[in-house]
Amino acid sequence: MTDKRAIARRLAKEAIAAGRPLEWFEKLYLMAKAEGATIPWADRVPNPNLLALYERIKHIPFGPKALKVGCGLGDDAEWLSGLGFYITAFDIAPTAIAECHARFPASKVNYLAADLFAAPPEWKKAFDIVIESYTLQVLPPGLRTKAMQAIAGLVAPGGHLLLVTRARDESDPPGDMPWPLTRSEADMFCSYGLEEIYFEDYRDNESPPVRRFRACYRHS
Numbered sequence: 001m002t003d004k005r006a007i008a009r010r011l012a013k014e015a016i017a018a019g020r021p022l023e024w025f026e027k028l029y030l031m032a033k034a035e036g037a038t039i040p041w042a043d044r045v046p047n048p049n050l051l052a053l054y055e056r057i058k059h060i061p062f063g064p065k066a067l068k069v070g071c072g073l074g075d076d077a078e079w080l081s082g083l084g085f086y087i088t089a090f091d092i093a094p095t096a097i098a099e100c101h102a103r104f105p106a107s108k109v110n111y112l113a114a115d116l117f118a119a120p121p122e123w124k125k126a127f128d129i130v131i132e133s134y135t136l137q138v139l140p141p142g143l144r145t146k147a148m149q150a151i152a153g154l155v156a157p158g159g160h161l162l163l164v165t166r167a168r169d170e171s172d173p174p175g176d177m178p179w180p181l182t183r184s185e186a187d188m189f190c191s192y193g194l195e196e197i198y199f200e201d202y203r204d205n206e207s208p209p210v211r212r213f214r215a216c217y218r219h220s
């Protein structure tokens with residue numbers, strides 16, 4: 001059986017070795033378009049782990065202005081738009097954003113290419129709900145803290161952050177990309193002005209099951 005992550009892992013390794021750890025995303029989307037390379041996370045359906053998180057916390061009165069971090073091919077953003085959120089969805093890879101526009105030409109989502117680490121200043125504390133699923137785990141551990149701080153900084157006062165990520169124990173090896181987060185890493189959000197209001201450490205329905213965290217934080 002071929003490893004669907006082989007190309008992504010090779011590109012990530014090369015990019016990190018070259019000191020440009022964010023460059024491989026656009027390369028992978030381009031390779032997928034040109035040569036049919038596999039984008040391991042692109043299932044072309046909304047993320048079932050995110051849907052399940054939302055089911056568990058949907059009693060919370062979320063405000064309408066939403067931001068999807070690292071939106072990939074747009075399936076989660078479209079689902080959130082269908083729920084009635086006014087959603088901005090961004091990705092560092094312009095090819096992914098072009099694909100969102102092509103796949104959903106009548107979309108109400110505001111798709112744009114942007115880097116989390118250089119987000120527009122007007123996004124600061126601007127969103128009632130920020131959704132992060134699977135982006136932190138593809139950033140090398142050295143960039144995570146900065147990424148988490150940047151994500152927390154996008155949540156409006158009283159707003160919420162939804163997180164879905166791979167998980168591991170502190171004593172587990174970091175593994176290969178996607179690199180699972182530890183509980184203490186996830187807890188870093190609480191150092192950036194957020195408080196945890198829901199947290200689940202679980203195994204999903206994949207075969208074999210994958211250990212994940214899904215959580216909701218409120219801007220305190």
Ligand SMILES: C[S@@+](CC[C@H](N)C(=O)[O-])C[C@H]1O[C@@H](n2cnc3c(N)ncnc32)[C@H](O)[C@@H]1O
Pocket residue numbers: 022025026041042043047069070071072073076090091092093096114115116117133134135138
């Ligand atoms: C593992 S994928 C997950 C995509 C989508 N959330 C999903 O579940 O299908 C992570 C996405 O984050 C994007 N990304 C990585 N670093 C980013 C950054 N610094 N700013 C914005 N997007 C980024 C990648 O291009 C990629 O599309």
